Amino acid sequence: MLYAVIDVETTGLSPRTEKITEIAIYIHDGERIIEEYSTLINPETKIPFHITRLTGINNQMVKDAPKFYEIAKKIIEITEGKIFVGHNVSFDYNFIKSEFKSLGYDFNRKTLCTVKLARKLIPGKKSYGLGNLCKELGIQILDRHRASGDALATTKVLELLLSIDQTIANKSLKGFNSNLSKSIIDHLSTEAGVYYFYNSDNELIYVGKSKNIHARVLSHLSNNLTRKAVEMREAIADVDYKITGSELVALLLESHEIKTHKPIFNRAQRRSLYNYGLYKFKDTDGYLQLKILKLLENSVPLTSYASINEAKQHLYTLAEEYQLCQKLCGLYDSDGACFHYQIHQCKGACINEESRTDYNLRVKNAIKNYLFKNDSILIIDKGRNGEEKSVIKIEKGKYLGFGFFPVNGNKIIVEELNNYIEKYNDNKDVQQIIRSYLRRNNVEAIINVDT
Numbered sequence: 001m002l003y004a005v006i007d008v009e010t011t012g013l014s015p016r017t018e019k020i021t022e023i024a025i026y027i028h029d030g031e032r033i034i035e036e037y038s039t040l041i042n043p044e045t046k047i048p049f050h051i052t053r054l055t056g057i058n059n060q061m062v063k064d065a066p067k068f069y070e071i072a073k074k075i076i077e078i079t080e081g082k083i084f085v086g087h088n089v090s091f092d093y094n095f096i097k098s099e100f101k102s103l104g105y106d107f108n109r110k111t112l113c114t115v116k117l118a119r120k121l122i123p124g125k126k127s128y129g130l131g132n133l134c135k136e137l138g139i140q141i142l143d144r145h146r147a148s149g150d151a152l153a154t155t156k157v158l159e160l161l162l163s164i165d166q167t168i169a170n171k172s173l174k175g176f177n178s179n180l181s182k183s184i185i186d187h188l189s190t191e192a193g194v195y196y197f198y199n200s201d202n203e204l205i206y207v208g209k210s211k212n213i214h215a216r217v218l219s220h221l222s223n224n225l226t227r228k229a230v231e232m233r234e235a236i237a238d239v240d241y242k243i244t245g246s247e248l249v250a251l252l253l254e255s256h257e258i259k260t261h262k263p264i265f266n267r268a269q270r271r272s273l274y275n276y277g278l279y280k281f282k283d284t285d286g287y288l289q290l291k292i293l294k295l296l297e298n299s300v301p302l303t304s305y306a307s308i309n310e311a312k313q314h315l316y317t318l319a320e321e322y323q324l325c326q327k328l329c330g331l332y333d334s335d336g337a338c339f340h341y342q343i344h345q346c347k348g349a350c351i352n353e354e355s356r357t358d359y360n361l362r363v364k365n366a367i368k369n370y371l372f373k374n375d376s377i378l379i380i381d382k383g384r385n386g387e388e389k390s391v392i393k394i395e396k397g398k399y400l401g402f403g404f405f406p407v408n409g410n411k412i413i414v415e416e417l418n419n420y421i422e423k424y425n426d427n428k429d430v431q432q433i434i435r436s437y438l439r440r441n442n443v444e445a446i447i448n449v450d451t
Contacts (some may be wrong), residue, residue: 001222002215003028003112004082005158007151008092009055011043015098019043020068021057023096024147025078026155027215028085030162033155034190034215037078038148040065055145068099069310073440076107081219081229084109087130087154103309114157121164130154184239185221188214191384193243194253197265200237206265209254213241232265246381246390248443249402251433256424276311277301277432280367283328286356287349288363290315291330295432302367303435314439322366325349325359378417379434380445383407389444391417392434399426399434414447 005026012018024038040057042065052058075096086092089111100107115128125136130153134141139156143149188195195213197206197220210216217239223229244250258266277295280302282288292311295304305311312331319329327338327350340346347354379392383404389412393400403420424430438446 001030002082002219003030003085003158004079004109005085005151005155006079006092006096007086007147007154008095009057009145009147010095011045011047011051015095018095019045020095020099021047021051021055021062022147023071023075024151025075026151027078027082028155028158029215029218035078035212037074038151039071041071042067057146067313069103069307069313070440072100072103072105072310073306076105079109081216081223082109084111085114085154085158086111087114087150087157089113089115103307105307112158114154114161117161118157121161130157133157185214185217188217188239189241189243190214191243192245192247192250192382193241193384194250194257195239195241196257197232197236197263198238198240199235202238204261204263205235206232206263207254207257207261209247209250211247211250213243228265243384244390245384245388246443247441248379248381248434248437249390249392251437252392252399252402252424252430255429255433259425259427259429276305276308278303278305278311278315278367280363285352286360287328288360289328289330290318290324290363290367301432301435303439304432305436318366322362323347324363324366328359376449378414378447378449379438379443380412380447381443391420393418393421394434395449399424399430412445412447414449 005028007024008020009022010018010020020041021043022038022040025036026033027035040062042062044067047057047059047062084093090113093109093111097107118125118128118133122137125133127133127136130150131141131144133139134153134157137157137160139153139160141149141153190212192209192211193213194207194209195217196204197208199205208216208220220229221233221236223233242253244253275295276292278301279291279293279296280288281291290302292305292308292315293301295301303314305314315329315331318324319326319331323345325338325346326332326340327334327346332338332340334350336351337348338346338350341348341350347359349356349359375397376395377393379394381390381392383389386407388404388406390402390404392402401421401424403417403422405417405420
């Protein structure tokens with residue numbers, strides 16, 4: 001059983017009207033913490049003074065922090081298949097559900113409340129509030145009323161409760177295929193890579209990727225959330241995996257394996273991680289326009305998004321940073337000048353006042369990191385161990401494949417990297433994977449190559 005112990009700090013008490021300012025998540029396997037994540041969040045509203053006095057989080061601290069939509073995918077991934085644990089869990093859970101609802105996503109997880117569980121397993125305490133309970137139990141809270149400090153304290157409370165009632169920690173997974181040995185699970189890697197589920201007839205039934213293969217497989221084996229999840233879990237008789245080190249390489253390999261083998265449970269799932277794309281075209285006056293559209297069947301976008309809200313927020317950011325016209329970005333509807341022109345933040349491309357050359361240059365600068373149309377690049381990232389790196393090759397905008405090469409100090413001999421590339425097919429899915437990943441994450445290096 002895997003647990004996601006979560007605490008949030010907020011601008012107030014009501015999830016309908018207030019926003020999250022900080023989140024911390026500790027992933028626990030029933031014995032120890034195996035992963036953690038925490039960040040401040042820009043709530044896009046002012047933090048009241050009385051909240052700042054309580055938490056120490058002020059407006060300046062969250063000014064440059066990510067907005068919720070920017071970390072939403074991370075929260076989905078890290079909590080998937082896990083029990084959502086909180087001290088007074090409804091508070092944290094309802095705030096997170098509300099944030100996702102504003103993005104058009106229905107966030108659902110099974111929950112466990114350590115307040116209710118503590119009342120059941122250790123009755124008679126004067127108070128079950130986190131501070132008082134921890135004091136009675138001898139649990140130190142290093143940073144009270146901050147998400148990381150409170151979540152870590154809740155994790156320690158959970159550990160104590162699990163030690164009291166082992167039936168919670170050792171709850172059997174009914175329906176497990178008898179051919180699936182515990183030793184198979186114990187020997188899974190904790191590195192990034194791709195994993196493969198097989199049934200009793202040695203047929204491949206599912207392919208997935210994870211930054212931590214062991215933790216991700218365990219989450220499948222404890223997943224009772226849907227009929228399909230239980231059906232797949234019952235069918236698993238063997239597990240195999242390939243380490244990639246690089247999460248981006250894992251995504252590319254996963255996509256290739258699914259297309260090649262078409263496992264039954266990958267086909268059964270609706271894999272719609274990206275639904276909207278950013279597209280570029282010229283209008284009749286020769287100005288470059290950026291538009292957010294539902295993904296087009298036979299067209300590769302500059303980058304893609306999980307929701308329309310995420311797409312619009314990103315485009316607003318680009319427009320502000322590069323002084324792009326909101327009207328030409330599809331963010332402002334008007335027959336005349338856009339609103340930003342009226343407040344002197346648009347240079348007049350919307351009414352042909354700014355030259356096409358000047359305006360289009362800024363658009364090209366804004367999207368250059370997402371445009372592979374004529375680019376030839378090598379993407380360098382982590383390898384499968386400390387003695388190698390991974391390399392992904394794109395030539396004139398076409399994805400050619402990836403490979404792993406030995407590390408020779410800090411020196412990379414570009415001419416030799418072709419010897420390590422294993423060819424894989426290019427398609428719109430891998431193009432979207434690469435563009436979207438590079439927009440959200442860092443790799444070790446991107447090398448431009450002359451062809």
